[in-house]
Amino acid sequence: MLNKKASTQKTREKILDTAEHLFSIYGIDGTSVRNITRQAGVDLSLVNYYFNTKDQLFEEVLVRRVAKMSDARIEQLNEFNFNEDKNTAIPKILRRFIEPLIGKNENEVKELSNYRKLIALVANSKLWQDVIFKYHYDPIAEEYIDAIWRLSNNLSREDVCWAFNFFLGSLTNAIAETGRVDRLSYGDACSSDLDTMVNKIVAYSSAAILHMGNIKTTH
Amino acid sequence: MLNKKASTQKTREKILDTAEHLFSIYGIDGTSVRNITRQAGVDLSLVNYYFNTKDQLFEEVLVRRVAKMSDARIEQLNEFNFNEDKNTAIPKILRRFIEPLIGKNENEVKELSNYRKLIALVANSKLWQDVIFKYHYDPIAEEYIDAIWRLSNNLSREDVCWAFNFFLGSLTNAIAETGRVDRLSYGDACSSDLDTMVNKIVAYSSAAILHMGNIKTTH
DNA sequence: GTCTATAGCTTGATAGAC
DNA sequence: GTCTATCAAGCTATAGAC
Known part of the structure; x- marks a missing residue:
């Protein structure tokens, strides 16, 4: 069983990886938060939980x-x-x-x-x-x-x-x-x-x- | 007064010019048909009238x-x-x-x-x-x-x-x-x-x- | 930390009057 | 050829239960 911190890390990075992937193909405007979470297998609302907005998610993808x-x-x-x-x-x-x-x-x-x-x-x-x-x-x-x-x-x-x-x-x-x-x-x-x-x-x-x-x- | 053909030409090209402009800045997905028609000063539905779909409008922008x-x-x-x-x-x-x-x-x-x-x-x-x-x-x-x-x-x-x-x-x-x-x-x-x-x-x-x-x- | 449910808005496209 | 009005779908973001 994962503890809280490990789960956070895993979910966060799954979102980041999937976002990076879809952004790189379809661009930022061509990629919806829904597509990212669906493909990452996590809940839609978790993007806002971890990154607040789609723009900040994109920023994080780069900063990483x-x-x-x-x-x-x-x-x-x-x-x-x-x-x-x-x-x-x-x-x-x-x-x-x-x-x-x-x-x-x-x-x-x-x-x-x-x-x-x-x-x-x-x-x-x-x-x-x-x-x-x-x-x-x-x-x-x-x-x-x-x-x-x-x-x-x-x-x-x-x-x-x-x-x-x-x-x-x-x-x-x-x-x-x-x-x-x-x-x-x-x-x-x-x-x-x-x-x-x-x-x-x-x-x-x-x-x-x-x-x-x-x-x-x-x- | 413009005849039908001249009007068509004018509207068509106004749409094409504006689309080319906005696409070149914001990308295809970052530009909405509404933004194009608003900036071109023509009605929203005329894009579909002249070009059927947004994708075909983009194609026309290039082909031109x-x-x-x-x-x-x-x-x-x-x-x-x-x-x-x-x-x-x-x-x-x-x-x-x-x-x-x-x-x-x-x-x-x-x-x-x-x-x-x-x-x-x-x-x-x-x-x-x-x-x-x-x-x-x-x-x-x-x-x-x-x-x-x-x-x-x-x-x-x-x-x-x-x-x-x-x-x-x-x-x-x-x-x-x-x-x-x-x-x-x-x-x-x-x-x-x-x-x-x-x-x-x-x-x-x-x-x-x-x-x-x-x-x-x-x- | 994760889920359901939904608000509130924008999108592309069309039907029908003129 | 141009307009109004509108539909159905998708969008980001959030509130609140667990």
């Missing part, structure tokens, strides 16, 4: 993941060796930024699967900028931008900002695992093969950052 | 733009000179792909503004892949992938697919105009300055495609 993510990224940065040649340092630092979003082992990769898709879904919307990105993600993004700026000696900070945003756009689209690359490649590439995806995006984005200064864009 | 977009992109490709050096050809072909989404003059840029944001919103969702991208956008994407593959002699088609998807991820995020690059650059960059954005993304993505084959990604 975001602290760990930021800590891991900062740790990766603190341990980073900036004396390395930039041709190898840039790929490394991008990989360090990506890894906490993917996970270190099979379990973690699976655990973060719905979270990744949810982040992808809100990344291209202006609505969630203040709620999510401004406070939770921007401070760490700024650290990485400064680090990359230090490593790439021939770019302005503004250009590094553009570059990092383009990189984030590629990344958020890739973790959405839309299956589009599968179709376009006639099955040769697989959007759910995250190991390969990470290798490809690191190569692509590093090449972009290292060489964008030398491209002529006059048309 | 997509044919022009595809035609322009194919035309750009047909006129393309493939004998040029790849270092200048790659930036050029990427620019050709982007331009129809932005518009040729101030009016077009403004007219397509909401459409761009709507596309950005659905691009990172698996839900809309079949409805929108598979049939409306993939055929043209394949043409551009093959063209880029032809130009970049040292990449596999699979790698070009990954690259083009990363490019599309950057692009869809950029046209969302989330304002994030503004914050991260402390105001030096501006996400609504599309001219600059296009120059930057062309440089970034061309560098990526031209040089990704030479990056070592071992960690």
Whole structure:
């Protein structure tokens, strides 16, 4: 028999897990509290008991993941060796930024699967900028931008900002695992093969950052 | 006094314009038919009269733009000179792909503004892949992938697919105009300055495609 | 902490007058 | 083609029993 505290933990997390899952597929407005509780197998009123409102439930879904993510990224940065040649340092630092979003082992990769898709879904919307990105993600993004700026000696900070945003756009689209690359490649590439995806995006984005200064864009 | 046909055209397009606008901000589920008709200044029941269902209205919002977009992109490709050096050809072909989404003059840029944001919103969702991208956008994407593959002699088609998807991820995020690059650059960059954005993304993505084959990604 | 029951509102869609 | 009126269903949130 579960005691009160263990039951609370179990119900709370069942709601959070199910909410994260449905939000990541149908969006926040496309997911009703009823659908969440039905699929989680708990009573409708328990969402309001634990989280007050649907909005606060969504906030909790995010907060639950975001602290760990930021800590891991900062740790990766603190341990980073900036004396390395930039041709190898840039790929490394991008990989360090990506890894906490993917996970270190099979379990973690699976655990973060719905979270990744949810982040992808809100990344291209202006609505969630203040709620999510401004406070939770921007401070760490700024650290990485400064680090990359230090490593790439021939770019302005503004250009590094553009570059990092383009990189984030590629990344958020890739973790959405839309299956589009599968179709376009006639099955040769697989959007759910995250190991390969990470290798490809690191190569692509590093090449972009290292060489964008030398491209002529006059048309 | 307007005749019947002119009135129909006017009401239909007022609904389409308003729907496109609200969908692009709040998403499909976050926008009610009532909100659309209220803001458009037309009666609630006219949505069902002209479009039957909300889903079909959304479909019409997309279809209205997509044919022009595809035609322009194919035309750009047909006129393309493939004998040029790849270092200048790659930036050029990427620019050709982007331009129809932005518009040729101030009016077009403004007219397509909401459409761009709507596309950005659905691009990172698996839900809309079949409805929108598979049939409306993939055929043209394949043409551009093959063209880029032809130009970049040292990449596999699979790698070009990954690259083009990363490019599309950057692009869809950029046209969302989330304002994030503004914050991260402390105001030096501006996400609504599309001219600059296009120059930057062309440089970034061309560098990526031209040089990704030479990056070592071992960690 | 979990349940039933329900209030109060918004939703998409339609029937029928003009 | 446009309007009023309305339906049936779904929604978030809450009050109160256990």
